[in-house]
Amino acid sequence: MDYHIYHMFPKLLNLYGDHGNIITLEYYASQLGLNPILHEIDDVNNIDWDNVDFMLIGGGSDREQALVTEQLGLIKDKIKEEMEKGLPILAVCGGYQFLGNYYQATNGEKLAGLGILDFYTVGQTQKRMIGNALVQTQDFGELIGFVNHAGETFHDLSPLGEATSGYGNNLTSSIEGIYYKNMIGTYLHGPLLPKNPQLTLFFIKTFMKRKGLPYDDSLIDLSFENKAREMMKQRILDNSVNKDDFY
Numbered sequence: 001m002d003y004h005i006y007h008m009f010p011k012l013l014n015l016y017g018d019h020g021n022i023i024t025l026e027y028y029a030s031q032l033g034l035n036p037i038l039h040e041i042d043d044v045n046n047i048d049w050d051n052v053d054f055m056l057i058g059g060g061s062d063r064e065q066a067l068v069t070e071q072l073g074l075i076k077d078k079i080k081e082e083m084e085k086g087l088p089i090l091a092v093c094g095g096y097q098f099l100g101n102y103y104q105a106t107n108g109e110k111l112a113g114l115g116i117l118d119f120y121t122v123g124q125t126q127k128r129m130i131g132n133a134l135v136q137t138q139d140f141g142e143l144i145g146f147v148n149h150a151g152e153t154f155h156d157l158s159p160l161g162e163a164t165s166g167y168g169n170n171l172t173s174s175i176e177g178i179y180y181k182n183m184i185g186t187y188l189h190g191p192l193l194p195k196n197p198q199l200t201l202f203f204i205k206t207f208m209k210r211k212g213l214p215y216d217d218s219l220i221d222l223s224f225e226n227k228a229r230e231m232m233k234q235r236i237l238d239n240s241v242n243k244d245d246f247y
Contacts, residue, residue: 003034003207004051008095009068010040010058016148018058018092020191025054028200031220032208044075053207054088055079057095059189065094065103066111072098076114083116086210088203089183092192093149096178096185097121103151117180119155126171132236133166133188135176140202144195144232145188153187160186165236182206195232197225 007022026036041047060068072079083089097103100119102110113120128150135143137160152170160177162168168176169187177186184199186192193200201217208215 001034001211001213002051003029003036003204004039004048004053005029005036006039006041006047006052006055008041008055008057009060009071011042012064012068013058013060013095015059015061015064015093016146016189017191018056018189021056021058021090021092021193024191024193024197024200025203028197028220029204032204032215032217033219034204034208044071047075049078049082052082052087054203055082055090057089057091057098059093059095061094065098069098069111069113072114073112076116079114080116083181083183086182086206088206090192090203091183091185093187093189096187097151097153099178099183099185100153100155117155117157117178117185119153119157119178121151121153123151124171125150129167129171129187131166132239133168133176134164134233134236135161135166135168135186135188136164137161137179139179140196140198142233143188143192143199144190144229144236145186145192146190147187148189149187160184195229197222 029036098114099116100113101115102113102120104110104122106123106125130148133145133147147167158179159175160179163174163176168174205215
């Protein structure tokens, strides 16, 4: 079966190798017998909503995010509708911030977000949150990633997890990301999916469940990936630094 992957504005929102998430998703989908079809969207009029099986909204600089906001604003109601119906979505860093009510710049100016979910982000100059991170989650086990953001995000929604090493959503809390329906918003770059196959498989499993297809992840041998994850985790723990060392 065809598996339609929509990568939103890949030329502008690919700040930390977000295309690596797409490559990983395509690989595992193929291993599970699916036919991945990639749609790189630079114009929201080119979206066939009947064939959106997964959506990636990646990260970008403030300038790039501003360029994309107007386009995404044209389809915010449709994104909300599909999200509520369970569309698997991965929103990373800037893509995560897009979904909230606003981003307040360091000069106090509020830049409107899509308002799809009730949260906000405030830019600050006190300290940049940067470095490797380990995030413990209830649904996906331990996630490994890299964060690099100055915006502090605040919300009362269900988080993706809790940062046990590195930074979460803001400087005062270890809570990281948002997990809503089948949408995951996160500051974890890296890219995220190659480092966390369990998350990749969650997105594919969700698609197959929505289509009524049988899912069997025993078809995939994750022994190499799991060894790499353990090695990476140990390096993060061995080289852990005080958060106050980051500026």
